[in-house]
Amino acid sequence: MIFEVFRQERRGQAFAHAGSIExxxxxxxxxxxxxxxxxxxxxxxxxxxxxxxxLEVHDFPDELNKTYHRVDxxxxxxxxxxxxxxxxxxxx
Amino acid sequence: xxxxxQRLLELADDELILGWRDSEWTGIAPxxxxxxxxxxxxxxxxxxxxxxxxxxxxxxxxxxxxxAFDRSPEEYRSAPLVELRRLDWAHTIARHWxxxxxxxxxxxxxxxSDDAEVAGLATKMDRxxxxxxxxxxxxxxxxxxxxxFESAVDELWPYALGVLSPELRTxxxxxxxxxxxxxxxxxxxxxxxxxxxxEMTMVRRSIPGATW
Numbered sequence: 478m479i480f481e482v483f484r485q486e487r488r489g490q491a492f493a494h495a496g497s498i499e500x501x502x503x504x505x506x507x508x509x510x511x512x513x514x515x516x517x518x519x520x521x522x523x524x525x526x527x528x529x530x531x532l533e534v535h536d537f538p539d540e541l542n543k544t545y546h547r548v549d550x551x552x553x554x555x556x557x558x559x560x561x562x563x564x565x566x567x568x569x
Numbered sequence: 570x571x572x573x574x575q576r577l578l579e580l581a582d583d584e585l586i587l588g589w590r591d592s593e594w595t596g597i598a599p600x601x602x603x604x605x606x607x608x609x610x611x612x613x614x615x616x617x618x619x620x621x622x623x624x625x626x627x628x629x630x631x632x633x634x635x636x637a638f639d640r641s642p643e644e645y646r647s648a649p650l651v652e653l654r655r656l657d658w659a660h661t662i663a664r665h666w667x668x669x670x671x672x673x674x675x676x677x678x679x680x681x682s683d684d685a686e687v688a689g690l691a692t693k694m695d696r697x698x699x700x701x702x703x704x705x706x707x708x709x710x711x712x713x714x715x716x717x718f719e720s721a722v723d724e725l726w727p728y729a730l731g732v733l734s735p736e737l738r739t740x741x742x743x744x745x746x747x748x749x750x751x752x753x754x755x756x757x758x759x760x761x762x763x764x765x766x767x768e769m770t771m772v773r774r775s776i777p778g779a780t781w
Binding site for chain 2: 498499500501504505508509511512513516
């Protein structure tokens with residue numbers, strides 16, 4: 478079985494994917510994950526998840542090019558510049 | 570030599586030699602994951618040996634490295650169990666499991682010692698040993714009933730008893746579900762230890778007195 482391992486580097490941080498482990502069951506997966514991803518004190522915590530439990534989602538169509546749904550639909554830089562000029566606090 | 574120093578050396582020598590033996594699997598363990606895990610356990614054992622040698626070195630007015638590497642094989646106090654070279658996985662796990670079961674009993678006794686230094690170090694070591702025990706037990710559970718594993722445990726059982734002082738042996742027999750037999754006691758060493766010693770001390774002997 479393949480287990481995906483997610484690692485939290487410091488308390489409060491988001492878990493990020495660290496790698497995967499092949500193990501016969503969760504017990505072996507825990508032991509091996511500890512040694513591979515925790516033995517150097519590099520992790521605060523781990524999530525060990527059977528790969529089958531992960532739903533991978535693809536394909537996000539935007540056929541009509543709705544730029545207003547996207548961050549790049551707005552030029553924040555230009556808006557910020559205008560706002561700063563109005564307020565007289567333009568960045569030097 | 571004080572009784573405390575003798576006991577510390579027994580323990581340190583067990584951990585050093587077993588760590589060395591376990592490290593012989595690095596690169597050739599059954600799976601990549603186990604290779605990393607078992608190598609890490611081997612490093613932990615050697616770390617425990619270092620801490621124990623340091624404590625003993627203070628009593629004996631020497632250094633941890635000198636205790637670990639400058640004694641002759643005959644002066645080591647390790648139990649015959651840890652010296653055996655059995656490079657097949659059934660024996661390796663059988664030894665690992667038997668040793669961890671014995672070590673748990675020994676550490677429990679040391680943790681309640683009146684000697685604060687010894688009790689403190691035993692407590693620290695035990696926090697890592699928890700995971701060694703978990704690792705050993707999961708393998709033992711998995712191999713339990715397999716003929717090769719069971720015959721390896723039978724073969725090593727008299728050696729495992731020799732790791733502990735006689736007072737703790739009844740508890741070990743209960744823990745592993747086996748009858749007490751005559752133990753293979755500490756005190757004599759096999760040629761396997763002499764070979765291991767030769768290899769283990771090779772670099773240190775190459776330039777006597779050097780600081781590494």
